[in-house]
Amino acid sequence: MRVIVALGGNAVLRRGQQPDAAVQIANVRAAVRTLARLAGEHELVITHGNGPQVGLLALQSAADPNLSGPYPFDTLGAQTQGMIGYWMQQAMQNALPGRPVLAVVTQTLVTAVDPAFENPAKFVGPVYDREEAEKLAAEHGWTVKQDGRQWRRVVPSPAPRRIVETRLIRKLIREGVIVICAGGGGIPVVRDERGRLTGVEAVVDKDLTASVLAEALECDAFLSLTDVPRVLRGFGTPHESEIAHTTPHELRALEFPAGSMGPKVEAACRFVETTGDMAAIGRLDEAERILSGSAGTIVTPNGRWPLTSTL
Ligand SMILES: Nc1ncnc2c1ncn2[C@@H]1O[C@H](COP(=O)(O)OP(=O)(O)O)[C@@H](O)[C@H]1O
Numbered sequence: 001m002r003v004i005v006a007l008g009g010n011a012v013l014r015r016g017q018q019p020d021a022a023v024q025i026a027n028v029r030a031a032v033r034t035l036a037r038l039a040g041e042h043e044l045v046i047t048h049g050n051g052p053q054v055g056l057l058a059l060q061s062a063a064d065p066n067l068s069g070p071y072p073f074d075t076l077g078a079q080t081q082g083m084i085g086y087w088m089q090q091a092m093q094n095a096l097p098g099r100p101v102l103a104v105v106t107q108t109l110v111t112a113v114d115p116a117f118e119n120p121a122k123f124v125g126p127v128y129d130r131e132e133a134e135k136l137a138a139e140h141g142w143t144v145k146q147d148g149r150q151w152r153r154v155v156p157s158p159a160p161r162r163i164v165e166t167r168l169i170r171k172l173i174r175e176g177v178i179v180i181c182a183g184g185g186g187i188p189v190v191r192d193e194r195g196r197l198t199g200v201e202a203v204v205d206k207d208l209t210a211s212v213l214a215e216a217l218e219c220d221a222f223l224s225l226t227d228v229p230r231v232l233r234g235f236g237t238p239h240e241s242e243i244a245h246t247t248p249h250e251l252r253a254l255e256f257p258a259g260s261m262g263p264k265v266e267a268a269c270r271f272v273e274t275t276g277d278m279a280a281i282g283r284l285d286e287a288e289r290i291l292s293g294s295a296g297t298i299v300t301p302n303g304r305w306p307l308t309s310t311l
């Protein structure tokens with residue numbers, strides 16, 4: 001099978017962890033142990049989040065007295081692709097000596113008139129208590145929003161339309177390369193009337209980008225791997241229940257939070273609705289069990305997996 005994995009920001013830096021390079025490298029190595037086993041069985045494309053890292057780079061850039069202003073988010077997104085891509089590429093090369101692995105700087109086309117530019121919704125950087133978040137917002141001109149019990153900076157997150165480097169990624173897969181691409185949802189760019197690309201101030205959602213890429217690359221399965229074993233019905237209520245096998249229709253009848261599970265569910269539903277193939281949401285260390293149908297929330301057109309032929 002051709003499998004695309006969208007690795008949650010939590011896999012690289014868990015909430016509350018010190019954002020040192022050594023901490024993140026150790027987390028990436030642990031993640032790669034699972035991913036390397038998948039790559040032994042399947043053609044593998046890996047995308048990853050960058051919310052904590054891009055927010056941290058934005059803070060560093062804003063605090064640099066040598067700059068006239070912070071670096072824009074497209075540039076910061078490119079920095080996170082290089083950094084996390086390098087960590088993953090090296091960990092994968094060490095785990096699978098002899099296998100070709102490549103991290104690709106990747107741009108994602110968005111549109112300048114996307115309403116998301118008027119309503120920042122993508123959480124980036126560290127969490128704060130409300131008072132500190134509001135103080136920082138006033139100081140730096142940020143928008144901040146509640147993320148669970150805490151508060152975080154939010155930036156615009158326009159919808160991904162196409163991954164600019166899709167054809168090259170397809171060639172790499174055909175050559176047997178394990179491709180790491182579209183990190184942080186891809187660097188957001190717009191095309192002008194003369195066809196030229198320019199970066200924009202935004203952070204694209206990596207699950208939504210992964211589903212667009214999965215469709216374009218004709219992937220058989222789209223796995224959104226995070227820190228919860230399954231999507232919960234009634235999340236945060238006394239009546240929580242795990243969803244094991246489901247359909248886009250059933251999922252769309254439920255509500256999920258915009259900054260976390262919402263985009264994962266939307267991405268999974270879109271991929272299944274467009275392709276008729278399988279999408280799943282679950283824990284990174286259960287990826288193999290998810291593909292065999294015994295873990296995760298598995299989304300298929302008829303709610304069954306493995307898909308059974310009606311012929
Ligand atoms: N209905 C739900 N079922 C399970 N988890 C949920 C649900 N709604 C929100 N969440 C939260 O979503 C989180 C995963 O989203 P997120 O933190 O954005 O993941 P990642 O950074 O791994 O992409 C979980 O840790 C959980 O707290």
Ligand SMILES: NC(=O)OP(=O)(O)O
Nearest residue numbers: 009049050051184206
């Ligand atoms: N860009 C992005 O979706 O990052 P996270 O997964 O870390 O939120």
